[in-house]
Amino acid sequence: MILSTNTLFFRIKEFDDLLNSEEIDLKTLRKLCFNGVPDEQGRRALCWKLLLNYLPPTHCTWSETLSRKRELYRQFIEEMIVMPGVADDDDSCRTDVTLTDHPLNLNPDSKWQTFFKDNEVLLQIDKDVRRLCPDISFFQQATDFPCQQVVHSKGVKRLHRRVQHTVLKSANVERKGLGITKIALSIKKAPEDYAPMAEGMEAHWEVVERILFLYAKLNPGQGYVQGMNEIIGPIYYAFASNPDAEWREFAEADCFFCFTNLMGEIRDFFIKSLDEAECGISGMMARLGEQLRKSDLQVWLRLQQLELRPQYYSFRWLTLLLSQEFPLPDVLRIWDSLFADERRFDFLIYICCSMIILLREELLTGDFPSNVKLLQNFPSMDIQVVLSKAAELGGLKAS
Structure with a gap:
């Protein structure tokens, strides 16, 4: 509108x-x-x-809160990104294998053991952030405020250095296709547009990589799960594109804590052992099915007749808060409403339900393959139409 x-x-x-x-x-x-x-x-x-x-x-407490949180994040970078055996002098970044703690040390307390274990997580993060929001160039561009710890360390804490990308062989989770996801094995050449910047510079995707890595380190019970990159992307974009340079300078730290708080609310979606729990993703899909039954019985019956269950199309919708179904500007608008929802994810159910109902004519006449394809490839649509319908379903006021 x-x-x-x-x-x-x-x-x-x-x-x-x-x-x-x-x-x-x-x-x-x-x-x-x-x-x-x-x-x-x-x-x-x-x-x-x-x-x-x-x-x-309380406005007057912002300065103290921001100073404290941003200093804490700086400490996280210094302490959590372990670089064993690296000389700290300004002339070189070399490994000294004569140190007591060496790469072959099997002691679980060895920094090298921590380093190698961290790299297993880093490999997946690195793959994911390099393909973040490929439709826009933002994440490939240089940030105006590269991490000071990176600059001072002559680049040794730039995480992409720890993952070799001469040829990247990865299982790409495609956005569209049959089933919950369509996985295609592909060979990806060395990064081109997503190539790392020169020393003293960082691309936005490198910053996101560091945030996700630190989150995984600080949350070992959950770690990093594929898809978290799609959750953090819009938050970081909103913060790092702020026209106010004073806010933009600390986009990384601010994004880390906002992402952590949001994950505290949706982390059950990413924990496989909780899939069948009411708070897990299966519980959310069941709520969506029940809401559809209440809102449009005819469409619900048609999907039941075709045995087209919510698992076939809504897993990604719910887990990633619709970040893969709409262009980034529409995602930002959707998240305005989601974050404003006091019960937060009630409105997410209404949005998903409205998406289905807005396709009712096609769904009522389509067969299983065409309907699955339609729901997994949600057509371009005015986002305000979707949100207005969702507000109507929830008995809420939208303008």
């Missing part, structure tokens, strides 16, 4: 008045954000920091 100039001006003023107040009313903020956050002047990034409980509602 295109807002008139006067309406847009009024909405922006509402946001600015609220965000500049000494004590931000989160209930009012959620109401405003549910209908979309204006892109201008980094308002979305600021609103997401509040909605994801990174910034407190």
Whole structure:
């Protein structure tokens, strides 16, 4: 929906008045954000920091909170990225195999053992972040604020250095295809557009790689799971494209904590042992099926008749918060509403249900193969139509 100039001006003023107040009313903020956050002047990034409980509602405490969190993140980089056997002098980055702790040391406390174990996780992260949002060039571009620890260490903490990419052989999880995912084995040549930057510079995908690596290190019970790159991508993009350089400088640290908070809410989606639990992904798919039955019995019966279960199309929708079904600008708009939802993922169910209902004519006449293909390749559609239908299903007000 295109807002008139006067309406847009009024909405922006509402946001600015609220965000500049000494004590931000989160209930009012959620109401405003549910209908979309204006892109201008980094308002979305600021609103997401509040909605994801990174910034407190009391304005005067922001400076202390940000300083403390950003310093903590700097310590994480220094302490968690282990580089055993590397000389710290300015002239070289060489391995000294005469050290007591050497690469063949089998002691589980060995830094080398930690290094090799970390690299197993890093390999998957590196593959995933190199193909993040390929439709836009943002993640291939250089950040204006490369990590200072990287610069000071002459590049030795740049994680991509630890993964050889002369030829990358990987199982690519394609966005479209039959079944939950379609996996195609392919040979990918050495990175071209996603090639690392020169020393002293970093591409945005390298920054995302470091955030995900540190998250995996700090959450060993969960670690890194493929798909987390699709969750962090829109958050980092919103923060790192902020026109305010003072906020953009700390996009990495701020993104890490917001991503961590969000994962605290959706981590059950990524834990296989909880798949069948009510809080797991199977429980979410069951909720979607029940909502569809209530909202459009005819479509639900047709899918039941075809034995076309939610597992065949909605696994990715729900797990990745629809980040793979729509262009990035639409994903940002969807997430405004998701993050503003006090119960958070109730509205995700309504959005997914609205997507199905908006295809009802095709679904009622299609057979199993055509319907699966349609749902797995959700057609281009005005996102406001989808959200308005979702709000209607949930008995909510959207504008």
